[in-house]
Amino acid sequence: MTSRETHPESEMMRLGYDAQLASGAVKPPVYLTSTFAFKKVEDAEAYCQVINNLRPQREDEDFSNTYIYGRDTSPNLAIFEKRLALWDGGEVCAAFDSGMAAITAVFLGYLNPGDVILFGEPCYGCTDFVLKSILTRFGIRPVGYRLIDGNEGIRAALAQPGVADHLRMIYAETPSNPTNAMADIGFCVEMARRYSRPDHRAFVAVDNTFLGPLFQRPFDHGADFTLYSATKYIAGHSDLIAGACVGPAELMGQVKLMRAMLGTTASPHTGWLLTRSLETMKLRMEAQAAGARKVADYLAGHPAVERVYYLGLLQPGDPQRAVYDKQCLGPGSMISIDVKGGKAGAFAFLNAVRLFHLAVSLGGNESLAEHPATMTHAEVDPEDRLEGGITDAMVRLSIGIEHPDDLIADLEQALAASQRSSP
Numbered sequence: 001m002t003s004r005e006t007h008p009e010s011e012m013m014r015l016g017y018d019a020q021l022a023s024g025a026v027k028p029p030v031y032l033t034s035t036f037a038f039k040k041v042e043d044a045e046a047y048c049q050v051i052n053n054l055r056p057q058r059e060d061e062d063f064s065n066t067y068i069y070g071r072d073t074s075p076n077l078a079i080f081e082k083r084l085a086l087w088d089g090g091e092v093c094a095a096f097d098s099g100m101a102a103i104t105a106v107f108l109g110y111l112n113p114g115d116v117i118l119f120g121e122p123c124y125g126c127t128d129f130v131l132k133s134i135l136t137r138f139g140i141r142p143v144g145y146r147l148i149d150g151n152e153g154i155r156a157a158l159a160q161p162g163v164a165d166h167l168r169m170i171y172a173e174t175p176s177n178p179t180n181a182m183a184d185i186g187f188c189v190e191m192a193r194r195y196s197r198p199d200h201r202a203f204v205a206v207d208n209t210f211l212g213p214l215f216q217r218p219f220d221h222g223a224d225f226t227l228y229s230a231t232k233y234i235a236g237h238s239d240l241i242a243g244a245c246v247g248p249a250e251l252m253g254q255v256k257l258m259r260a261m262l263g264t265t266a267s268p269h270t271g272w273l274l275t276r277s278l279e280t281m282k283l284r285m286e287a288q289a290a291g292a293r294k295v296a297d298y299l300a301g302h303p304a305v306e307r308v309y310y311l312g313l314l315q316p317g318d319p320q321r322a323v324y325d326k327q328c329l330g331p332g333s334m335i336s337i338d339v340k341g342g343k344a345g346a347f348a349f350l351n352a353v354r355l356f357h358l359a360v361s362l363g364g365n366e367s368l369a370e371h372p373a374t375m376t377h378a379e380v381d382p383e384d385r386l387e388g389g390i391t392d393a394m395v396r397l398s399i400g401i402e403h404p405d406d407l408i409a410d411l412e413q414a415l416a417a418s419q420r421s422s423p
C-alpha cells in the first residue's frame with residue numbers, strides 16, 4: 001500500500017500525471033520534443049548543476065516538472081519512472097532504451113579498475129558477455145559462482161585471494177535466465193555490508209526481470225538497485241525494447257548521469273508505451289502465472305521430459321525452496337525443460353511448436369519457446385554454460401495469456417514429435 005492507502009495497481013492510471021495540464025486528456029500525450037524551454041536562465045543553471053552532480057538538490061528546489069533535453073529525460077519517462085518506482089518499493093527509477101543499457105549504466109557508474117564484481121552463473125548471455133569480455137578490458141574483475149551452490153558458493157568465491165577486499169558489487173540475476181536458479185538476496189546484502197569499508201562501499205544489484213515487480217521485491221531484502229529488461233513483463237506485448245533501474249535517490253544521480261552521457265535514454269514513445277503497459281501489468285502477470293502453473297504440472301509428469309525447471313515445483317528440503325519461500329511472492333511464468341533425446345529432441349520439439357512462437361525474449365502476452373544453448377546463451381563459453389546447468393536438451397518456455405489447455409495441446413504434439421526423433 002502507498003502512504004495514501006491505495007494499492008499500486010490503482011496508481012498506475014494516475015500517478016505523476018495531471019490531465020488538466022494537457023487539455024483534460026485522460027491518457028498522457030506523447031511529448032515529441034528533443035529540447036525544453038526555460039523561463040529564466042537562472043533556473044536552467046540550477047537544474048544543470050543538479051543533474052550533472054555538481055551539487056546536491058536543495059530542499060527548497062522542485063525539479064519534478066523541469067526538463068532540458070531528451071537525452072537527459074522527458075515527461076513520458078518521468079510518468080513511467082514514478083509508477084515503476086512505486087511498484088518496486090524504491091525511491092527513484094531511470095528508464096533506458098534496453099535492459100542491457102540499464103545494467104551497463106550501473107556497472108559503469110559504480111565499478112572502477114581493480115574492483116571485483118561477484119555474480120551468479122548462469123546469467124543472461126549478453127550480461128555474461130559484458131561481465132567477462134567488456135568489464136575485464138577496463139581492469140574490473142568478474143568473479144562467478146554457481147547459483148546452485150547457494151550461499152556456500154558465495155562464501156567460497158569471497159574466500160578466493162583478492163576478492164573480499166576488492167569487492168565492489170554483487171550482481172544477482174535471480175531467478176536466473178534460463179534455469180530459474182536463485183540467489184539469496186538477503187545473504188548477498190549481508191556479504192556486501194560485511195566487506196564494505198567507509199571509503200569503498202559494496203553494492204547489491206538485482207536483475208529482477210523474471211519476477212518483478214509483482215512477485216519479488218529486492219528492496220525489502222536490502223538490495224541497492226533493481227534492474228529490469230522492461231522489454232519483458234513490464235512492457236508485456238513484445239512490441240518494444242526498454243530497460244529500467246530503480247534505487248535510492250543518493251545513488252541514482254550517478255546512474256542517470258551515465259544514461260545521459262552515454263545516450264541510452266528511452267524515447268518518449270517508448271516511455272508512453274511502458275506507461276500504458278504498467279496499467280495492465282498485474283493482470284497480465286497473474287494470468288500468465290496461473291497458466292504457467294497448469295503447464296508446469298502437465299510437463300512434470302510427461303515421459304518425454306527429463307526435468308522441469310519451475311519455481312512452483314521446488315520441493316521442501318531443497319535449499320532453493322528455502323530461498324523461494326523467503327523472497328518470492330509467486331513462481332512467475334518462466335519454465336525450462338530438458339527434453340529427452342538431447343539436442344535432437346529439443347530441436348524436434350522446437351520445430352514442431354505451433355501456438356508457441358519459436359523466438360527469444362519472454363514476458364510478453366504470447367507464449368514463446370527457444371533453445372538457450374544455441375540462441376539466448378550462444379555467446380557464453382560452452383564450459384561455463386554447462387557448469388551453470390544449461391544443457392543442450394534445454395528448452396525455455398515463456399508462458400503468455402493463451403488458454404493453458406491450448407498451450408498444453410501444443411506441447412503434447414511437440415513432445416510427441418521430439419519422441420519420434422529419438423533413436
Ligand SMILES: Cc1ncc(COP(=O)(O)O)c(C=O)c1O
Nearest residue numbers: 098099100124177209229231242
Ligand atoms: C534476465 C535478463 N536481463 C537482461 C536482459 C537484457 O534486456 P534487453 O534485451 O531489454 O536489453 C534480458 C534479455 O533477455 C534478460 O532475460
